Amino acid sequence: MKNKLGILVVCLFCQIALGQNNSRKPLHGQVVNKSLAIESGYVMNINANARTFIGVNGLFDIMARPKDTLLFTGLAFQSKKVVLTEKDCAEILFSVPLDLVNIELKEVLVHKDLKVKSLQGGSQSIVDMQFEDDKQSTAKNNVMYSDQTIKYGTDFVRIFKDVKKLLKKNDDVKEDVISDIAFVEYSKDNFTPDFFSKTLGLKPDEIDLFLLYCSNDAESKKYLKPEEKFELIDFMINKNKEFKKIETNKK
Secondary structure, X not given: OHHHHHHHHHHHHHHHHHHHHHOOEEEEEEEEOOOOOOOOXXXXXXXXXXXXXXXXXXXXXXXXXXXXXEEEEEOOEXXXXXXXXXXXXXXOOEEEEOOEOOHHHHHHHHHHHHHHHHHHOOOHHHHOOOOOOOOOOOOOOOOEEOOOOOOOEEOHHXXXXXXXXXXXXXXXXXXXXXXXXXXXXXXXXXXXXXXHHHHOOOOHHHHHHHHHHHHOOHHHHHOOOHHHHHHHHHHHHHHHHHHHHOEEEOO
16 A cells, blocks of 8 residues: 555656646747847756757747746857746747847946945045055055955955945846846956866856856855855856756757
8 A cells, every 4th residue: 555655656746747847838039139139149047957059130949937047148248137927938039138248237337336436535536546656656456356466356246235235226227137247247357268168168158158057046146255266166166067967959
């Protein structure tokens, strides 16, 4: 009797698992940009552990269902994360706009950062200035972290906090989006291309997708400090093992 009950439970579990898998349907989509045509890149469904290529005219097909998280990346375009809704999955052609890489981001960081300095007033604006005269007259730059390996290396932790303060009133800007951007930019700024290509074995067009995949893990937010670089390397190596297992659907 116990054996029969066990077999019944296993069968029921398999039916539920198959039912959940079958609930995903082909999602026909297109990534677009007002200035340039998008004809390469990747779309990844984190929940389904699957990814596919972006083809001609930005078209793609991937199995998905509502509440699935999709990651979009393409050379020259800013990576993007989208959580699907019922409406998205019901669209005949699901459209996803992508911005040109770093142009809008750098404008936000630079202009908003300058605005923060002007609001603070006092001696901070002087302290934040860069001087290249000599060692005696060079002021310490609190905005830019420097361990002398990368002079005036960008402090993305501070930038992230400043941008979040200034944009939190904008309902269209979500904190997790800023966090994702901060992690991706911080990682690319602090690691050489050889680390991604040789150590992690990633192709150039896979790097942004991998970093966005990492940023979706809440654990990534713990390693945005210079003294935690070794922990970040270990985190990336482990995430890379997961990333490599994700099947790529070829058209």
